[in-house]
Amino acid sequence: MVKADWVGIGKVRARETGDVVEIxxxxxxxxxxxxxxxxxxxxxxxxxxxxxVWGDFTVEIVMEHIGDPPWMDLDNLxxxxxxxxxxxxxxxxxxxxRLLVERHQGERERIAIRVFPRPAPDA
Structure with missing residues (x-):
């Protein structure tokens, strides 16, 4: 699947690929x-x-940091x-x-968010 181009020129950018939105x-x-x-x-x-839209969603949030992690409560973020x-x-x-929130060391300081519909459970 080809990913769409990023929208935004400032600190915030996003793209949509199928049902997935990345920010x-x-x-x-x-x-x-x-x-x-x-x-x-x-x-x-x-x-x-x-x-x-209506329905259930999965949201994945990743905070990437350099060095020691910032003093921040992930639940508040x-x-x-x-x-x-x-x-x-x-x-x-x-x-x-479904909500996944995590932090880890990265190559730069940023927050990445993925949002997509949660599939219905098999009947």
Missing amino acids: TVDGLTTQSKYYKPLIYEFFRKEWHGARP AKALLDAIKGYLFHDDSQVA
């Missing part, structure tokens, strides 16, 4: 609340991809990010049926 945010801060308006503005001004993307990729964060 990256360059840089890290210990203030989780910083990310909500940043991502919200990206979706409001630059995103013309998927529209919100996840809440801020979910609040920022709701209304754009899904209607409400109660639709998130």
